[in-house]
Amino acid sequence: MARDVKKVVLAYSGGLDTSVILKWLQTTYNCEVITFTADLGQGEELEPARKKAELLGIKPGNIFIEDVREEFVSQYVFPMFRANAVYEGLYLLGTSIARPLIAKKQIEIARKMGADAVSHGATGKGNDQVRFELAYYALEPEITVIAPWREWDLASRTRLLEFAEQHQIPISKDKRGEAPFSVDANLLHSSSEGKVLEDPAEDAPEYVYQRTISPEAAPDEPTLITISFEKGDAVAINGEALSPATLLTRLNALGKANGIGRLDLVENRFVGMKSRGVYETPGGTILLAAHRGMESITLDRGAAHLKDELMPRYAELIYNGFWFSPEREMLQAAIDHSQTYVTGEVTVKLYKGNATVIGRKSPYSLYNQELVTFEEGAVAYDHRDAAGFIKLNALRLRTLGNRARKISE
Secondary structure, three states: OOOOEEEEEEOOOOHHHHHHHHHHHHHHHEEEEEEEEOOOOOOOHHHHHHHHHHHHHOOHHEEEEEEEEHHHHHHHHHHHHHHHOOEOOOOOOOOOOHHHHHHHHHHHHHHOOOOOEOOOOOOOOOOHHHHHHHHHHHHHOEEEOOHHHHHOOOOOOOHHHHHHHHHHOOOOHHHHHOOOOOEEOOOEEEEEOOOOOOOOOOOOOOOOOOOOOOOHHOOOOEEEEEEEEEEOOOEEEOOEOOOOHHHHHHHHHHHHOOOOOEEEEEOOOOOEEEEEEEEOOOHHHHHHHHHHHHHHHHOOHHHHHHHHHHHHHHHHHHOOOOOOOHHHHHHHHHHHHHOOOOOOOEEEEEOOOOOEEEEEEEOOOOHHHHOOOOOOOOOOOOOOHHHHHHHHHHHHHHHHHHHHHHHHO
16 A cells, blocks of 8 residues: 655656656655756756656656766765775775766755655665665654655566556657666666676677777777876876866776776676676776875775775775764774875876776875995985894794694604
8 A cells, every 4th residue: 555645856858767656656655756866977868858757757847857967076085085995905996986876866855855765776686775774864863765666566578568558658669679787876886787788697798888998999009097086086087177076087087998898797796696797987997096196105004004004994884885974984084084195196007908006295294215226325224124024023033933833742
C-alpha cells in the first residue's frame, strides 16, 4: 500500500527508467512530482530532460536543472583527491563521489518546495541505493524515501516498455532494444556495467570505451604537462590558472588523447556481491599521479605513511555512501591539514596509457640534495651515526636470533 506522500523530489535524468519512475510516482502515490537534473559534466544535453518532464505533466516551476560541475569538482572531487583515494587499490570512485552531491541538492529542493519525500532510480542490487539514501537520512533524518525498483513489479525491460507505452511516455528508437551495457558518467569518469561485461573472463569490446582512445592508438610522441598545486589542489596547467571543473575538463582531454585512465575491475559491492565494471577516468588518473608526486617532496615521511594507512578506510567510506558521516569528516580534517605545504609544480609525461611523474618542485620541499648526494659535503650527517641507529633497531632481532639458536642447540 502506498504511503501518504504529498510532494516528492525525483533525481531525474530524462531517460527511460526515470521517466517511467516519474509517471509511476504520479499514478501510485497520486502526489506532486518535482524533478531535479544535475549537470555533473556527463556530456549530455539536459534541456531534453526539461521538455520530457513538461510532457509528462510536470509544471515548469517544479523542474530544476542545475549546473553543479564547479561544486562537484571543488567540494567533492578535490577533497577526495587530497586523500589519494582509491577503492580496492584501483577504483577512483567516480560514481560514488557524485551521489552525495545529487542527494544534497534533492534535500535542498525538498526544503525549498515543502516536499515530504525524495526518490531515486537506483536498483535494489547496486551500491547507489545505499549512497543516495544514507545521504538523504544524514541531511534530513525524517524524510520519506521512495525507491521504486524495490517496490514496483516492473521487473523487466519488457514491463518498463509496456508501462511507458501505456502512459504515452516517449521512447526513442535506441531504447526499444536491449542496451548492450549500462553507462553512468560525470566529469570525473564514465562507468560501464552489465550485459556484455557481465562475464569477467571476457575482454571488454572496444566500443565500450567512450572517454579514451586505446593506448595502442595513442600518439607515438609523449605529451609533457606541468600541473601546479596549492595546498593539495590543482590550480593550473602549463602555467594557466583554471577553475576546478575547467582544469579537470582539460586533463580529461589530455588523458583521452593519450589513452590514459582505463580500468577493468571486479569489485566488492557494499551490498555483498561482486561486480565487473569498466571505468574510464582520464583526468583523474593524471591528477592522482601528479598529486602523489607533489606530496613526495612536501610531506614528511610520518605524515605520508599515515595518510596511506588512512586512505583505504576513507575510500571505503565514500564507496559505501558515508560521505556525510562524522568519521569521513574527521578523516577529511586530518587529510586537509596534511596539505598545508603541498604546493608547487609537477611535470607529468603522458604516453600510451601512462601518466608518469618526471619532475617536481616546491618552495616547501623537504628534499635536501646535500643530504642525499653521494659526494662528500659539509652537511650535518655523519655516516658513523648509522652504526648506532642500526644496532638499536637490530636489538630485538638479535635477541630473537639468540633465542632461536639456543632452542636449536
